[in-house]
Amino acid sequence: MSATLDRRSFITLAGAGGLAVTLSSAPGAAARPAADRLQRAYVLVLDGCRPDEITPLLMPRTSALRSSGLNHPYASSVPIMETIPNHVMMMTGVRPDRSGVPANSVYDRSLGVVRDLDKPSDLKARTVIERLSRDGFTTGTVLSKEYLYGIFGTRATHRWEPAPIVPVSGHAPDAFTMAATLAMLEQHDPNLMFVNLGDIDRMGHSDVTGPVDLRLLRQAALASTDLQVGRFVDALKAAGRWSQSLVIVLADHSMDWSRPDAVISLQPAVDADPLLAGKVVIADNGGADLLYWTGAAAQHDAAVARMIAIAQATPGVLSAHDPRRTTWLRTGPVGGDVVVFCRAGWRFSDPALHSNPIPGNHGHPATKPIPFFLAGGHPRVPRGASASAEARTIDVAPTLTDFFGLGAPKGGYDGQSRLPRRR
């Protein structure tokens, strides 16, 4: 019988490499899973990683892991190709019009501000984390970014608050994230662990050599994160968990780099329009701009048409959409009245030209491809196989519920399990 905790408790452990790791656990939670709950699933998100970056030369451990299991070479992030919505889609299995989380940055009409969707209450759908907890499984979140830690809140049985946080980037380096992951593995051994490794993304954003295809910082991060993946696999095997494990490795989006002269700023353009001036707020998501009409409802349709026309006439814009009519977007009401994507090699900078100085961005269709593969020693994981079906971030939750035998939630999933059907 496992010991139980009667309030959210904190423990500080000495992690691998001597790093101190503080974990918290839900009130009343079992410190470890029940003995009859043998399955283990791990979702490792290599934040911002491109599928073509996982090569035997640059990322040997990750590459070998991919070759060992079921690879989905045709895998995609889902609009908006940003971190928060795609992590939410992984854990909910539903699109943003159902989860309420379409982008990192949105205009909050009630508060009248542009803000990140980083509050637990922003997430309106039930996560697989909660569904597993309800069915007696234990869960853990080890998320390197502050806003991910924020939005998933205390949903997991056990969680780690990212630390130390790198100024500006708002994330904890992968060495610390992996130390926390291994500490949680050792201390609580949850049935499900959801881990975000943020270095690849953060180094990509700031890599000024990206636009000339050198990506020096980025490549260093890829090699470094690969070591962390290797540590994780080694730890699983050392703990004797490998044969019970499903390891899902994917990214939330990929990355594209823009030069300083390939910047789009729509705010000045809409403010120069007589109909739109002063009545449009833009939430900049790097590769995607979300435009919100704040004027009279009676002028909404005219304003949307005008915003689309202005955006489409702007160099660097790939496409502009009215989400009510672009059915594949499914960004929902939180996602703005017009969604604008940039071309590859460009970025948005709103509300001003200097608002977004970073070269690496995502959110636009060029950042759709992601790595996505299933590994682990569990018998349900195919060995050395590839599948041509398109896998998406939204498939993670259905895959997990399939693995744990939970079934679909009310209303069904928008994604589908990537495990082979049970025989």
Added chain:
Amino acid sequence: MTQTSRPVPRRTILASAGALTAATAASAAASAGVAAKPGQEHRVFQHGVASGDPRPGRVVLWTRVTPSPDATPGSGRGSAVDVEWEVALDERFRKVVRRGTARTSAARDHTVKIDATRLAPDTWHFYRFRVGRHVSPVGRTWTAPRATASPDNLRLGVVSCANLQAGHFSAYRHLAKRDDLHAILHLGDYLYEYGPGQYGYGQSDVDVRSHVPAHEMVSLADYRQRHAQYKQDPDLQALHARYPFIVTWDDHEVTNDQWAEGAQNHQAAEGDYAARRARAHRAYDEWLPVLMEGTAQVGDGTRLFRELTFGKLAQLSMLDLRTHRDEQVPTTTPSPVPTLEARVSDPERTITGRAQLDWLLGALRRARPQWKLVGNPVMIAPVTFAQLPTDLVDPVNDVTGILPRDGAPYNVDQWDGYTDDRRELFTHIRDRRLRDVVFLTGDIHSAWACDLPQDIATYPLSESAGVEFVCSSVTSNNLKDITGTPARTSSLVVEGIIQANNRHVKYLNFDDHGFSVLDVTAARAQMDWFVIGDRRDPAAPASWSASWATASGANHVVPVAKPVA
């Protein structure tokens, strides 16, 4: 042609073959309009059978009947005739699943083209035709998987440029011997327009076999007779009977270096070019198992660009790069000497036509299957010299328009002569990060494996839009044949110069003839090149030459140690 078809009730299947034989034998030749002299067996099916454009649960079936000895191709003679057809799951036709009747006449040169529907997807079928007591050879064909299926692989024989005068079609024979393919992808120059002595074997243009009619094909009768001649080649007949074909045309199906309003090999004395092309297209529609204008009807339109899908694994966009293109840019230097003619980059010039390019962009953008294969009659990989980065060239051209965008091309009949279409297509691929785009190409009588650089001058530091595999010719002359030099001598020098100046060209063979096999799985697409012996030898052997592959998501080609089979 009127076409009727009906499904076969399951319980009648086993009895159907015998019943059909008895019924048709009783009706015999008279009712079918077949004339045969007493004591002399007239062959009604002289041109074999064929199938094409496999789709989920449907495929085009084809044959040509000769109802009377005088009803020769292009003659305009012979009575109308009803042709029965049937499709079975077994070679002995004990499990017939579809049958019908089609009427044909001299108005369509007695060809028969059926869109056989409601078949099982991803299934091998057998088919045959019957006129009275005359039964065609049995053909075998395959239907594509459903859109929701996940096939393990797709394997295509890949061919182009089969000039009957230049030799025997051993490449076809060796493909027909294989049992591991799903279909044959023919990338154009299925037949040639020239008369005897005009374009044959080697530097001296010796005719290994002579074309019929014995002059350049210009009239409708000419085109029909030439198609008929090719369809009587035993190797081509065997391959058609063995696998469904997926075809597009290049220039020689009409005449050399054709473009929208003319051709290098069309002179004023040969009449109106548009009329000539219409005749060529008419004969092509009649004589090939292909969907034109999306149907198997003959004469309802000539749109050849179309899309085929193979489950979640692959889609194949077949292009027509002759009908809608602008005229090739005149060059001050003879091909293959590179030219610095800036008009190749004029945005007003097109190789696809606006409608086809929009269709292709949409097909790639909407694609649900993993691999986006493009049946591409002429090379899209830039093959140029003296390249400059596009970041430098574009601003210069904005002001002056004096430089070809991707360097000085050696062949302006390819996409290199229409670089703005290529720029738009590659930009489209980059903007949406479309993955696993593979161009499959013919035309150039040589074997190539290339990456497709977004910016040729800075490659490989810059990105690749996909890859291109180019098959060699079945028989048409290549570099060594034209120069009259031994294989692997002067060609090596040319290949070396091209590859040194085009770092994305990873494999190049200017010397051999043969066929290729493309194998696509979720993990990779691999092209194997096979070369044949002397084209003059009707029994020429074939041997494996090289293999290159691209891993999913990689956008570059790598050598492979052995063929898939």
